[in-house]
Amino acid sequence: MLFPFLTCILSNISFFILHIKGSGAFPQPLSAAEEKKYLKLLKEGNTSAKNKLIEHNLRLVAHVIKKYYSKVNEQDDLVSIGTIGLIKAINTFDSSKGTRLSSYAARCIENPILTQWIQKKKHGILFLKLAIA
Numbered sequence: 001m002l003f004p005f006l007t008c009i010l011s012n013i014s015f016f017i018l019h020i021k022g023s024g025a026f027p028q029p030l031s032a033a034e035e036k037k038y039l040k041l042l043k044e045g046n047t048s049a050k051n052k053l054i055e056h057n058l059r060l061v062a063h064v065i066k067k068y069y070s071k072v073n074e075q076d077d078l079v080s081i082g083t084i085g086l087i088k089a090i091n092t093f094d095s096s097k098g099t100r101l102s103s104y105a106a107r108c109i110e111n112p113i114l115t116q117w118i119q120k121k122k123h124g125i126l127f128l129k130l131a132i133a
Contacts, residue, residue: 026059032100039095053090053101054083060102061086064109081116085109 089108
């Protein structure tokens with residue numbers, strides 16, 4: 001019951017942030033020092049640190065989604081799925097492993113998008129094409 005509610009809210013978070021910022025661009029990524037600072041605050045239970053990490057990594061969600069293209073109305077679904085993957089990445093990230101959050105989050109964002117693509121392709125509903133990088 002809570003998960004559908006969160007999904008609904010998260011589906012519009014990136015557009016809301018862009019609207020508030022007013023520039024039409026995502027916030028710049030955090031520096032390594034800033035990232036460590038906010039990850040430390042997050043471990044201490046600071047929810048504003050979690051929000052800051054989400055906001056400044058939305059550009060990564062957009063970058064991963066650009067690999068896949070589909071109809072415009074389906075891109076909203078990909079943003080929602082990618083944002084949920086980003087939040088899961090932030091919740092499960094272990095900074096002691098020696099990697100940056102973005103490296104870990106990229107896979108956490110991409111995996112549910114690919115799962116969605118496979119499920120819909122099986123049913124012949126959605127045809128995503130992988131952009132050749």
